[in-house]
Amino acid sequence: MANPTEPLFFSEAIVFLGAAVVAVPIAKRIGVGAIIGYLIAGMVIGPFGLGAIHSVEKIQPIAELGVVLLLFVLGLELNPNRLWRMKSDIFGLGTSQILLTGFVLAGIMTMIGLDRPVAIIGGFGMALSSTAFAVQILKDRGDFSSAYGQRAFGILLMQDIAIVPLLAMVDILVSDGASQADRTVWEQIGITVVAVLLVIVIGRYLLSHLFAILANTQAREMMLAAALLVALGSAALMHWAGLSMALGAFLAGIMLAESSYRHTLEADIFPFRSLLMGLFFMTVGMTLNLPVTLAYLWQIIVGVVVVMSMKGLILWLLAKLTGSSSSDAVSIAAALPQAGEFTFVLFAAATSAGHESDLFTVMSAVVILSMIMTPFVGKAHVAWQKRKGRQATHEPDVVPEKFDDQAPQVLVVGFGRFGMVVAQMLMSNGLGVVAIDNNARRAVQARRLGLPVYYGDATREDVLRAAGAGEALLIALCVENELVMAKSIELIKHCFPKAKIFCRATDRAHAIQLAMSEVDYHIRETFESGITFGREALDQLGLSTERIVEIEREVRQQDLERILCDAALVAEGKPTLPRIEPVRKPSEKIAVSK
Known part of the structure; x- marks a missing residue:
């Protein structure tokens, strides 16, 4: 007897694929990009649209694998030496952006009457940008390897790392005593260090030997299975440690960046990454609560403008102060003004701790609309550059050490x-x-x-x-x-x-x-x-x-x-015969020296 859930699974798969096939070509045809097409498709088929998909929660874990595979491929493109050169952008520029943006947005939320714990959670949540959105846009423009693209990616990496202390901050804000929270934080730090070291050791010393054995079998499907195993296994390990799954996949990719299998792994992963990334963007669109959005439309619009403006201004200022050119500083600000997917994680933690869910629902609508507006901000930035007589291209990153x-x-x-x-x-x-x-x-x-x-x-x-x-x-x-x-x-x-x-x-x-x-x-x-x-x-x-x-x-x-x-x-289909034609006449003789 067939499983009664199987028709539902296949019907949902058909709905997702059908919506993507219709929406994405239309979006690309009108010039707004595939991401907007996926978002709109999700809004239409989601529970607040036509209702073709009812349970976003069941699909979201699968969709998040798209972000995991995206970070794995990005790790393959960055060897450890190149990542070390980005340390000032990751820990300096990235940390400064999170702290300054978080405190500024929290202050604004406090001024409009929100409770201080809610304002702090909301402000620092909005300080995080969307790795999936920003990286995909940078890659579509061909700017990921540019100077500003690498600095923007360094900020995103720090934001992925910051999710652990930010979650600990939520625990502190909602806990009755700080001592228990402090103990929990130290335990979390220890688990984090162990998990990171484990991924590095396995990736550095074991994975190359594993892929060498599989490559000698000439079984392409085994190489693909191993690539997925590495990406998902490292992500699961980081998830167990309380870290971002995407960060774990990124570390695994970094460890394989200098191996001889990186191009084959990237090619094998690409179809899965692209499909799951599309699914991820569609689930983001499905989570937009349309009744709440319409009820608080003007407040949400003002929130989107304030968040994107303040983040953009802070990003421009910090990039400028840390050595970027004016053009690159504006480009970084135009790439990362949105709130990100990890913001939902912080809001979910706060809601489960007893904070008002309706308030965070409104904030979630601000997050989603800021994502939707980001491609339009980028297009406006490119148009502004062309109007000023500058091409929308950037100087390449520092001269690489290897070909x-x-x-x-x-x-x-x-x-x-x-x-x-x-x-x-x-x-x-x-x-x-x-x-x-x-x-x-x-x-x-x-x-x-x-x-x-x-x-x-x-x-x-x-x-x-x-x-x-x-x-x-x-x-x-x-x-x-x-x-x-x-x-x-x-x-x-x-x-x-x-x-x-x-x-x-x-x-x-x-x-x-x-x-x-x-x-x-x-x-x-x-x-x-x-x-x-x-x-x-x-x-x-x-x-x-x-x-x-x-x-x-x-x-x-x-x-x-x-x-x-x-x-x-x-x-012409005629046979050929081997012929050897002499280059000298038979009467010619060669004078041999004695």
Whole structure:
């Protein structure tokens, strides 16, 4: 007998997918972005809209996994050295923003007549921005790796860390005695430290060995399962410790950022992250209580304006004082003026402790509307920049220490003997090079030598894109497997048409196939070795340099003509025969020096 809940589950899934398929293309078509489309879709199908979805609480834990996977992928993009360079933004700028914004907003709420505990909880709750919203907007604009994007992300990281002391603050405000709360805080700090160290140790010393074993099995689904296990397992560990689940996934990603599997993991996670992020934004839209919002509409609008204005002003001031340019300071203020998803956590804790729920419902409406307004604030900021004659782009972050911190100029596919020499030639000239290889052991050994080599399958678009194929000027296919190369060529031509394709041909027949594929350049390594060998032999036999150069040119020209001719025959379905044509007439003789 079928489970009676199964039809409900499938009906809810159909409703979510249908709403997304309708709302998101419309939102992108009118220029407001996918996030607004998800929010509006959630408002329409939610319990305060059409009522197609009744229980937001049952879906919200699944939706929050989208934020977890987002932070895991962000961790993969930041190695520990780069994160250490952000320490002043995380602990300096981030802490200053939380404290100053929290006290200012709490003071305003006290002035309008709210109780001091409620005002403090509301003020510091509104001081937290939305990691999901801000990061998604930065990535959509291509500004996440910019100077201001990295500073904004540093602030968001500190806000994720601050959720623990803020929750402790709620306990202190509602407790009868401070001593018990103090003891609880110290216990929480100890658990937090243990949980963080556990994630770091496991990620640093165990995960690379695990992925090496799985990669050697050539089972793609196992790599995917392991990636999800790492992201969700680290998130669960942090949740047990009372920390943000997203922070745990981020730490796990950081530990894998220098491994040779980062691009494959990012590509495997991407579809799940995108779908769950959309689900998260829809659940945020569903939580907007429309009757309460309409009843207190003007108060909520004023609250949104005050919160976003004060946060923006404080962010601009602090960014300016800590070294950002005027343009970057305004960009940070335009990216983080909204309240965030962790604000709901603080409000829920306060409500469960006995504070007035209706008041926090109104505050929650302010939070959601501030999220909805953020993309419009960003669009207004871009329009203002263009009107002032400035492009809405920013200087890149500090010069990276490694090639894998930037988009590669050349992507080398296959890091065997041939690919290694190619990469060495390119890197010797200071070019940005990233290499991928489907041999896990080879990739790991190269990484130990400090070379930018990652494990990855060149026949997968998502892996190539994660490795930087979209920005690469040239893609060098140095693999030995002709079938893999053929699939890669077809994929690159379709998905990355701007990149030039250079190929290694294994033999004459393969060279004919590459000529038919119209790649930009191909070379037979055995042919070149034979040319070099013959050139040196002629030199030892006493021929002049001019004659050797002439012979080499004639051999190359005849070889090229034969390949083009054979390629035409293959295209017509006719057989080809190997031919060797002499480059000199039979009567010619070579004078051998004695």
